[in-house]
Amino acid sequence: MSAHSTFRTPLQNLFLLTEKGFDKAFGPEWNPIRQLGTVAFYLFFIAAVTGIILYIFFETSVDGAYESVEYMTHDQWWFSGIMRSLHRYSSDGMVLAMGLHMVREWSFDRYRGVRWYAWFTGVPVIWLLYVSGLSGYWLVWDELAQYVAIGSMEWLDWLGVFGEPVATNFLAEGSLTDRFFTLLVFTHIFAPLFLLFMMWVHVIRVTQPKISAPRGLAIGTLVALTVLSLVYPAYSHLKANLDVIPTDLALDWYYMAFYPLYDAWGPAALWALAIGGSVFLSIMPWLPPLKQPAPAFVTLDKCNGCRRCYEDCPYGAITMVPRSDGLPYEQEAVVDAAMCTRCGICVGACPTSTPFRGEDELITGIDLAHLPLKNLRKLVDQAISEASDGIVVVGCDHGQHVDNIDGTAPVVLPCVSQLPPSFIDYMVSNGAEGVLIAGCPDCGCRFRYGVQWMQDRLEGRRDPYLRKRVPRERIRMYWASPLDDKALHAEVDAFKTDLAAFNKEDDANV
Amino acid sequence: MFDFFEGTNVVWFYAVPFAIFAPIYFSFMWHIGLKNLFKPDLEKRERKRLQKEHQERIDKRRESKAGTRARVDHAATKPSTYWVAQGAIYVLFLFVIGLFSAFPTYTYLGAGEAQIKLNLSHPGQRLEACVKRTKAELAELAPNMRAQMKCSRERSVVRLELDMNGERIFTGEAIPTGLRRDGASSFYEKFFVPAGDHVFTVRMNDGDTTKEFTHVLTQNVTLKPTQNLVVGFHANEHNFYLK
16 A cells, blocks of 8 residues: 555545535535535635625725724624624635645545646645735734734745835834735735636636535525624724734634744744645645556547537547548547546447447447457446346446445446446346446546436436437436445345336236 | 714715626626526426436335335435434534634733834945046036946945843844845844843944944833834934834
8 A cells, every 4th residue: 555545545535434424414416525616616705795895894094994894893793794704704614615625635536647737726726815815814904913914024024025024014003004004905805816716727627617516505504604603703803003012812723823833933934834835735746646547549430520528528638620531520539638537438428339339340439548348348248247136237446336246247437427328228138137327426426527427328318328228127326425335235135126026017018 | 983984975985886886796796606596407407307207216116016115315315304414514614614713812922021123224334435526537427327426336234233131132134135235234023022121232333344333222111011112223313213
C-alpha cells in the first residue's frame, strides 16, 4: 500500500460512511457531502446577495462604518441585521464546504490525471476566498477589524514591496483616512468578483458543471442559516481605537486561524507556510502523476459523426470536427487525450457499439484501448456462462463490490455507463436470466454522469435506447454506496425472487 | 441613536435606485441560478415520475405474488425519521458554523501589558554632498535641466536604536527604498511591554559619519495597560516623538 493510500483510504471510507448515513436523512440527491462544490457556490451567492443589501446601509467612512453596522445589527436587526449574520455565516460555511470539498476530492483520488486542472485552479480560489472574507471583517471597523487589518498589513509589509509600510496607515488614532478606508471597501468588492471569476475557471473544463445546489438542499441551508442568524446573530466588538490595543478577541476561526500563528511565528514563517502550502497544493496532482491507460480512440470508418459521444462525455474530451476521410458525413469525433478520463461513457453512447456481430467486425466508432469492445463481449460471455442463477451483475471499478454474490457473475467496467444498452439485449438473448446494474448513488459517480446517462438510456430518455423487445423485468438498476454490500446482496435476492415470479407468469402466458 | 437617514433624500438616494436596479439585479440573479430554487426542474421531475412508475409496476407485480417481499428503497421512502435526521444534521452544521465563528476567544495582549510601535520613515543623508554648478556647467545643460545644485541620488542607510529602562530593545539599520537607493528608510517594529513607568531612549544616525547619532530623545513615559505608544519621527521638525 502506497503512502498515498495509507492516508487516503481511511478518509475515503469516512466520507463514504458519512455519505451513507446522510443518504438516509437527505436522500442521495440532496446529500450535502456529495454536493460540497454546489453548496460552496450557493453559499457564495447568499454572501453576494446579502453583501449587496448590506452595502445599501453601509457608510464607507472611518467614522461612519462602525455606526452603520451597529445600526444594522441593533436598530434594524429584523432585516439588515439578519442579512449581516447571513453574510457572515454563509461566508464561514463556504470555507467549511470548500475545505471538505478539497479533502474529499483528494481522498477519492479525484485531483490527478485529467482533473489536475480543477485542483490547480482551486488553489487561487482558496486565496481569493480568504482575501474576500478578511477584507469584509475590516469594514466593520471594530476591535477585531483593527486586529485583522493591522496583522494583514504587517504581514504584507514583510514582503518589502511597498515603499513605506502599509501598516503605518493604522499607526494611531487619526492615521487611517477615509480614502484608505474606501480602498478597503473596494478590496471587499473586487476580491469576491475575482473569486467568482476563478470559481468559473475552476469548473470551466467540465461539461455541464453543477453549480446549482439541489432545491431542497438550497432551501434547507438557507432556512438553517436564517435560524442561526436569529438565534445567534453576528455582533461587533467595541469600536476600533488605534490608541488602544485589543486584548480578548472572538476570532472567526474559519478565516482568522492564521493570525495567532502570525503572532507566534512572525511574518516570515507564515509566508513560508502560505507560499509553501500553496505551491505544494498546486503540484500535488503530479506527486506522483496518475498512471492511466491509453485514452479512448476513434475508428474513423465506423464513426458517422452522430455526436452522441460528444454529448455524453462529462469532461468535454470529445470535439466534433469537419470530416477528414471523405465519407459522406458532416463531422467526425476527435478525442483530446489530455481531457479523457478513460471512463468509457463514450463507448456506451456510440450506436455502433453493438455485440451482435462476428468477432472480426466487433469494432466500434469510439473505444477504450484497455477494454475494447471485443474484450467487453468476452467478459459478458464469460459472465453469462458463469452465473449459476443466470444473473449478471454489472459494476464499476469505483463503486459497489459486485464480486462474490451467490449465483451471479460480475462484469466490472471503468464505469457502468461504458456498457451499451445493446449488450443488455445481448445478455438476455444469450441466456442471462437478469442483468443488475450496480452503481453509485445520485451525484456519487466518479465520472459525474455515468449513472445518470445509464439510467436515462435504459429508461428511454437518452440515445442509444434499449430495444423494446428486452423485458424490463429482467433489468434492475441499483444505485447505492460502495459500503452497502449487504443491501446489494439483498437486492440481488429480491431480484432473483422477482425473476422467478416473472418466469412463472411468462410460462403461464405461453 | 444613530440617525442613518438624517439629511438624506430617501426617495432619490434609496427608493429610486432600488426601483431601477433591483429588477436588473434580480433578473441577473434569476438567470444565473436563482430560478433553480423556484422553478421546478421539469427534466428531473419527469425522470422521477418515470422511475416511480417503474417502481410501482415492480411493486404491483410483487404484491400480486404470494411470498414476495416489498423492495426497500431508501431514497423513495421518507418517514418522519428522515426529516428529524435531516433537521439534526442541519443543527450540527449550525453548531459547527456558529461555534468556530466566534469561539474560542483569543487573547492578543496579556493583562497589564502595553504596546510600543516604533515607526518612522526618514530619508538618510546623501552619500555625496551637493555641489553648486558653475555657469559653464549650467550652459552645457538643456534649458529645462539647469538646476543650480548637482546632487547624487543615493542616500545613506539609517541606523536606529531604542532602549527601555537602559536596556536595548531594538537596534537595526534600514536601507533606502528605490532602485537607486534614493528613497526613505523605514522602520516598523512593535513590542509588548509591561504597563507602568519607563524611560525610553531612541537614537538615530541618518548618515553623518562624524557623529555616533544625529538625533536622540530620552523621555519618561507612564504606560497604561493596553496603551499603544508610538515612537516616531517628525519629518518637518526633525525630531523624535513618543505619543
